[in-house]
Amino acid sequence: MQSKGTLVVISGPSGSGKGTVVKRLREIMPEVSLSVSATTRAPREGEMDGREYYFITRDDFEDMVAQGEILEFTSYCGNYYGTPKKEAERITGEGRDLILEIEVDGASQIKRLVPDSVTIMLIPPTVSKLEERLRGRGTETEQVISNRLARAREEIKLATSYDYVVVNEDDGVEECAETIREIIRAERNKSARMSYITDKFLEN
Numbered sequence: 001m002q003s004k005g006t007l008v009v010i011s012g013p014s015g016s017g018k019g020t021v022v023k024r025l026r027e028i029m030p031e032v033s034l035s036v037s038a039t040t041r042a043p044r045e046g047e048m049d050g051r052e053y054y055f056i057t058r059d060d061f062e063d064m065v066a067q068g069e070i071l072e073f074t075s076y077c078g079n080y081y082g083t084p085k086k087e088a089e090r091i092t093g094e095g096r097d098l099i100l101e102i103e104v105d106g107a108s109q110i111k112r113l114v115p116d117s118v119t120i121m122l123i124p125p126t127v128s129k130l131e132e133r134l135r136g137r138g139t140e141t142e143q144v145i146s147n148r149l150a151r152a153r154e155e156i157k158l159a160t161s162y163d164y165v166v167v168n169e170d171d172g173v174e175e176c177a178e179t180i181r182e183i184i185r186a187e188r189n190k191s192a193r194m195s196y197i198t199d200k201f202l203e204n
């Protein structure tokens with residue numbers, strides 16, 4: 001017998017470095033899986049169906065929702081994004097932890113549905129650093145940058161509803177990944193998760 005795996009929700013606005021941190025986390029915690037979401041947005045260059053996302057049509061997405069096959073979903077910048085339920089249940093049912101890299105609306109849905117999930121928000125250290133990072137890409141128009149900045153501030157306002165907030169300093173990827181590893185390890189020892197062992201002491 002073992003306890004179910006934990007759902008680990010990681011959110012972070014554009015400019016928080018979330019993608020890089022999650023990539024490093026997976027290298028140092030290879031036993032933890034990353035959920036592959038379904039989305040209606042078009043693949044970006046280098047993205048592969050079934051690896052970054054399942055790229056599906058709006059009709060198929062709406063069908064999946066209607067059939068109860070999506071654990072949480074949201075509409076973000078005009079496209080649907082959602083977590084396939086079956087895969088998440090299979091992995092956690094095997095006692096393995098699963099990372100969901102999702103935005104704030106999905107995170108709050110998961111917390112409501114699965115109260116023992118752990119939610120982590122990754123944030124940049126300061127507003128000016130956030131702005132610097134968003135501008136640093138050098139490819140976006142002023143309008144896109146100010147939209148992203150406004151959206152990031154809105155998302156960071158919700159940080160207090162998360163279980164943990166982790167600050168990604170410049171060159172902070174390694175430290176952030178290690179901090180999140182410690183959080184996941186500590187969660188595994190929550191008393192409620194250990195009851196499959198402690199309950200045995202009460203049997204006689």
Ligand code: 5GP
Pocket residue numbers: 012037038041072073074076081082083101102103105106107
């Ligand atoms: P992108 O299009 O840049 O890959 O993702 C846009 C946003 O959607 C990111 O904040 C990402 O974390 C979020 N996202 C990706 N998959 C899901 C999902 O399954 N559910 C929700 N709620 N958000 C998602």
